[in-house]
Amino acid sequence: MSELSIEAVHLSRRFGSFLAVDDVSFSAARGEIFGYLGANGAGKSTTIRMLCGLLAPTAGEARVAGFDVKTAPESVKASIGYMSQKFSLYLDLPVRDNLDFFGGAYGLSGPDFAARADEVLRLCDLEHERDAITGSLPGGIRQRLALGCAILHRPAVLFLDEPTAGVDPVSRRHFWRLIRRLAREGTTIFVTTHYLDEAEYCGRIGLMVDGRLVALDTPAALKRRYVPGRVLSVRGRNLASAAASLRSRPGIIAVEPFGAGLHLQVAAENWNADSVAQALASAGAQAVEVESGEPTLEDVFLAVVARPREVRHD
């Protein structure tokens, strides 16, 4: 088996005349957590479906766990786990019956499987929910069950399509602890998410815009590259009009609304927190507070999505 768990080479998928995934190439090493970010409709789920052998690529190639998704989709399926974006276990069955069924579908049976099912229930903290009807469980627990069903057969690669969408923060943290643990044990994780705080857990991140993979690197490198200079977060009143006048000044790289305030990206040699506060106050803002902060992935995301054309060509 090759060192690379996932290898996509010029992968494309067309629906009619619409190109949902456009010439995507990347690879992920064994045990890596690979994050996949992008706006709604960017083509994240379509990429995952192709890598899982659910959807044939219209062009390009991909190898997952050493198998070609085009020529050996069934071998791919036997070596991966998949959590689809939409919860897709049997809601009318109890937790244990879902585990039973998916275990059987992966060919597991007998005492080995019973022991593995118990282990997974413990790992996902589902021991008390064993007999509960799946449909009656809250979202966070359902997602843990879906993860449990996806790892029963100890897959080498795990595809998680927005596994924490609509889940409360505590459950999300719990969920990510599990994911990091699986990765430490050698499982390669490919995960999509809209939560940028979660994306920080990823070893590397791919950013998709309109079907194209426009950026790919570690979170730190992405921040250095797309959010150069200093990031300042600003709070106060009458910020919007004051910010507009600031936009044209030299050394101001970007002004983005962020929560109730602003995120400012400035060249470090021209600006600091104090000079920005003064400039805003003289432009009419009141009660201005400026803090210098680390760039977040949200800044990266906004920077990349705001100028996809520029990025595409480099």
Add this chain to the structure above:
Amino acid sequence: MITSPRWSVQLRAVVRKEIRQTVRDRRIMFMLIVAPLLQTVVFGFAVDFQFDHVPTLVVDHDASAQSREHIRRLLADGTLRDAGHTTELGAVQRKLQTGDAAAALVLPEGLARAFAAQRAAEVQVILDGGDPNRAVVVAGAASRYFGEAAESMVKERLAAHGIAPPPLIRATPRIWFNPSLKTPPYMIPGVMTILLVITTTLVTAMGLAREREMGTLEQVLVTPIRPLFLLVGKMTPFLVIGCFDVLLVLTAGVWIFGVPLHGSLALVATGTVLYVLCTLGIGLLISTVSRTQQQAFLAGFLFAMPAILLSGVMTPIRAMPFWLQVVTTFNPVRYYIEVLRAVLLKGAGLVDIWWRLLALLGFGLALLTVASLRFHKRVA
């Protein structure tokens, strides 16, 4: 290479899951078990082509002792029932319109005199043609009675003249297989046929569509399970339930309606399994072309209705135009009802029906193959 998982484990998992889901779904259990019994009883009692006590108006214009005697004897056999006397044509029309009467017997004035004078006489029977079967029964009863009456009058008269009556040709019907011409023995196999095609086709068609709708199909398709085993596994519980339904309806038919069991039950069972293979195959085929449960339901009905009408369950195939008769040869429903009627009512053996069983097997395998090929395509 990864060794592919054992198919028996996968198949068992699908069957078990399908049974668990079915048992938990009260609506499906109702549809599969209670509905068949209800339908048997309802069909058995309601769809009765036998006609007794047909309400008949008596319009006796003659009002003689002789005319009254004829009316008494005609009504005595029980096929017709006295629904009142009148001499007004308007009253006859009203009663036929309201359905209070289905026929009227008009004895003309001067009937007794005509007999006495040895003149021909005519008796009129007015029939409500809205129900052709019933109309035929009434007409038959009336003409049979008056035919016999005329015959005995002729004999009497000849005897009075000392002449021996000439030999007469008389057709004596002897009815085989269902001597009392009861409807249930004919209809119960029909009920079995209709029930199976509706329940099994719809349940399987909607089953897969539901999985597609709920998204569970995607999760299943990402496992290394082979489509054929998935389909076979999904069908197995319904094959069993279908056979159980047949047993249920047959038992009810024998006990409640006296359906005869002339042939071998093993043949009935074989036919049933092969037939259910076809109906399930159609259900699966429908489910591969429909995206939602609603579509599947509709498609199921669009198949089942013409299939039932063109099977000979309700109306004999011989009565259909030739091109429709040709169409029926592609209808598995037709072969099953023929097998059931032949085996149950006539005690037919394998030699008599083997080619029908073979046809069912052929249709079943073809349908399953097409369904699993089509299904496979959707995976990629």
